[in-house]
Amino acid sequence: MKCQQMLLLFSAIVACVMSCEVPCTREMEPVCGTDGESFVAFSNECMMKNQKCKDGKTWTKSDIRSCGLYDSRVEEAADEACPKQCLMMIVFPVCGYNGESYKIFENPCEMKKENCLLPKNQIYNSAPLSTCRQAIASNQSRSADLNCPLICPANYEPTCGSDGKNYKLFGNKCTMGVYNCIRSESWQLVSLELCPQES
Secondary structure: OHHHHHHHHHHHHHHHHHHOOOOOOOOOOOEEEEOOOOEEEEOOHHHHHHHHHHHOOOOEEEOHHHHOOOOHHHHHHHOOOOOOOOOOOOOOOEEEEOOOOEEEEOOHHHHHHHHOOOOHHHOOEEEOHHHHHHHHHHOHHHHHHHHOOOOOOOOOOOEEEEOOOOEEEEOOHHHHHHHHHHHOOOOEEEOHHHOOOOO
């Protein structure tokens, strides 16, 4: 009888803890949260709120830079008129819209780099990331983009990838995986010596 009472009490506690959690989408809108002592990266704000429910701490949004999810060198590269090469850190995804289609770029520099190759009437302008996700969701062929992780650690561990024809330098293995996912490509890890080095 005592075991049953303990089991019921345990079930009630679990139900109580579970009841404050809400279902979250898999949408990647990275946020940095702090509990006043540490900084943690969450996939989206809903996930941060659920963490508050789980551990009882007060999690609040903080500057994205505090979690190492942003590399200022990405912004500096995007300031160039037409960047030749972008840092492949994929820590700050942006949505672009050119009047006809939406596209997720790994960072602002990548969007600017592509815009430099396009006619003026086809360039991408910034749009909310959530708008990109909704547009991509309605296009079944690109629905895989919704499941691509967009948070990678900002540690720089140069990684060389090859698609069988070309070589590209990525910030780390995670960023290469995200690049593959977003673009539905198959870059494979190869020897670092094969890649052009960043200047």
